[in-house]
Amino acid sequence: MSEQPGANNDYPPESVGRLMEPPIAVFPPQLTVGEAVEKIRELAAGTRAFTYGYITDESGVLVGVVTMRDMLLQGSDARLESFMLRQPFTLPAACAVRDAMRLTLDKHYPSYPVCDEAGKLIGVIRGSRMFEQQNFEIIAQAGRMVGVEKEERTSTSFWQSLKFRHPWLQFNLLTAFVAAAVVGIFEDTIDRFVVLAVFLPVLAGQSGNTGCQALAVALRGMTLGELVPGQDQRKFILKEAGLGLTNGALVGLTAGLGMYLYASMQPAGQSPLELAVIVFLAMTASCLLSGVSGVIVPVTLKKMGADPATASSIFLTTATDVASMGCFLGLAKLMLD
Numbered sequence: 540m541s542e543q544p545g546a547n548n549d550y551p552p553e554s555v556g557r558l559m560e561p562p563i564a565v566f567p568p569q570l571t572v573g574e575a576v577e578k579i580r581e582l583a584a585g586t587r588a589f590t591y592g593y594i595t596d597e598s599g600v601l602v603g604v605v606t607m608r609d610m611l612l613q614g615s616d617a618r619l620e621s622f623m624l625r626q627p628f629t630l631p632a633a634c635a636v637r638d639a640m641r642l643t644l645d646k647h648y649p650s651y652p653v654c655d656e657a658g659k660l661i662g663v664i665r666g667s668r669m670f671e672q673q674n675f676e677i678i679a680q681a682g683r684m685v686g687v688e689k690e691e692r693t694s695t696s697f698w699q700s701l702k703f704r705h706p707w708l709q710f711n712l713l714t715a716f717v718a719a720a721v722v723g724i725f726e727d728t729i730d731r732f733v734v735l736a737v738f739l740p741v742l743a744g745q746s747g748n749t750g751c752q753a754l755a756v757a758l759r760g761m762t763l764g765e766l767v768p769g770q771d772q773r774k775f776i777l778k779e780a781g782l783g784l785t786n787g788a789l790v791g792l793t794a795g796l797g798m799y800l801y802a803s804m805q806p807a808g809q810s811p812l813e814l815a816v817i818v819f820l821a822m823t824a825s826c827l828l829s830g831v832s833g834v835i836v837p838v839t840l841k842k843m844g845a846d847p848a849t850a851s852s853i854f855l856t857t858a859t860d861v862a863s864m865g866c867f868l869g870l871a872k873l874m875l876d
Contacts, residue, residue, distance in 0.1 A: 547662075555639050556632035558669065559653045559662030564592040568602060568620035572613045579607075589663075590649045594623050599659040601652055603627060629654045632661060636669055641764035643669070711853045718860035725868035728875070734802055735871055738794070738818060739864060745790055746825040746863040750855045753779040753833025761837060761847055776834050783830025784823060791822030810875075817870045825863035832858040 550556025563582055566575055575592060582589070592610070594603035603623030613622055629652045630639050643651065643666065653662040695703075722729070722739070729736050757775070760766030766775060795815040802811035836854045837847035 550632050551635075553636050554632065555630050555634045555636060555653055555664050555669075556662070558636065559632065559664040560587070562593055562652070562660055562663045563587060563589045565660065566592055566594055566605075566619055568594050568596065568618065568623070570619050571615065572610050572617050572619070573615035575605075575610060575619060576615070591652075592619070593652055593660055593663075594619055595660050601627065601629060601654055601658060601660040604652065627652060629658075630664065631656070637762055637764060639664075639669055707853065711856075714853060714857035715860075717857055718864060721861050721864050722868065725872055728868055728872045732814075732871060732875060734798075734805055734814065735868065737801065738798055739867065741794060741797075742818075742821055742825055742863040742867050743860050745794070745822060746787075746829040746859045747856060749783055749786060749826045750829035750833040750859045751852065753783070753830045754837060754851060754855055755833075757834045757837050758847060758851070761841065766838075772834070772838060776831055779830040779834050780827060783827040786830075787823040787826025788819075790826070791819040794822050795819035813874055814871075817867065817874055821863065821867035821870050824866045825859070828862040828866075829855075829859040832862070 547556055547559065563585070564579060566578065570578075579592070590607070592605040592607075593601060594605065596602050603620065603625050604627040605619055605623045609622055610619075628646065628648075630642065632653050632655060634642075639651075648666060650663050650665045652660055653664055655661050756779075757766060760775070766772060795818045798818040799811045799815035802814045832855055836858065837851050840851060840854075841847040
């Protein structure tokens with residue numbers, strides 16, 4: 540086992556095993572309090588602090604835990620097995636840190652014993668280490684959403700940063716061609732009604748923001764273990780669909796009014812009212828689709844075995860651009876032709 544926290548590469552990344560430390564105060568159950576105190580005095584001279592004494596049998600299986608307070612209240616001849624806490628709470632080494640956080644949410648212990656499948660004590664993980672790791676994961680999400688690797692820091696070299704970022708920018712360009720192709724399909728409609736081009740960025744920006752709001756909450760729920768496969772996901776998708784529909788209708792009224800006023804100032808031949816209705820319907824539909832996409836994108840990535848935060852914003856941007864521009868120009872062609 541590694542002597543340094545987080546250096547144990549035998550376990551999966553972002554797992555409890557990567558963060559655990561070797562256990563220090565490990566005693567046999569038949570040891571007396573007096574004997575344990577003498578050992579603790581020797582251990583206390585080291586650089587690492589410890590809170591609990593871990594009781595293991597001859598095969599190394601964890602059978603109990605004692606606190607320093609419990610030993611102070613016992614006589615020196617009392618055996619540790621007589622007052623130890625039996626069947627203590629443990630964490631498996633392969634457990635993901637986010638899952639461990641959920642399991643320990645109502646416990647708040649300074650440290651937790653880590654055991655293998657056979658129940659043998661193989662390490663100890665500090666609660667503060669788990670919170671630090673989880674906090675780092677949440678902070679890193681914002682970067683991973685747009686293709687910035689969590690390993691990149693302000694001190695990362697120019698060439699390493701270029702290596703991290705450039706492939707995702709190329710991929711983003713490829714997905715942008717998809718949205719451009721949608722606009723190209725309706726090129727004749729835009730040529731006939733030039734005013735439509737003015738409102739394309741408005742719809743794309745509004746639907747994109749709606750999708751990013753849903754994405755942020757979905758990723759937060761996954762990180763905290765609140766969004767699990769099944770009924771929770773279905774309920775959340777329905778909620779985001781409702782929010783997208785409602786928000787889309789409300790901003791659609793404002794955008795429709797803006798289109799009506801703008802179209803009224805243009806040369807005759809374009810119906811301001813029809814254009815306003817098109818903007819309203821397109822805004823409502825695109826925000827609905829964007830809200831749903833904000834949940835489906837990370838959920839799909841996770842089902843495929845990928846990090847749900849990795850470049851999710853790039854996939855979402857493509858979906859929202861296609862939805863907003865497709866709805867807007869499709870409705871315009873249908874209603875104005």
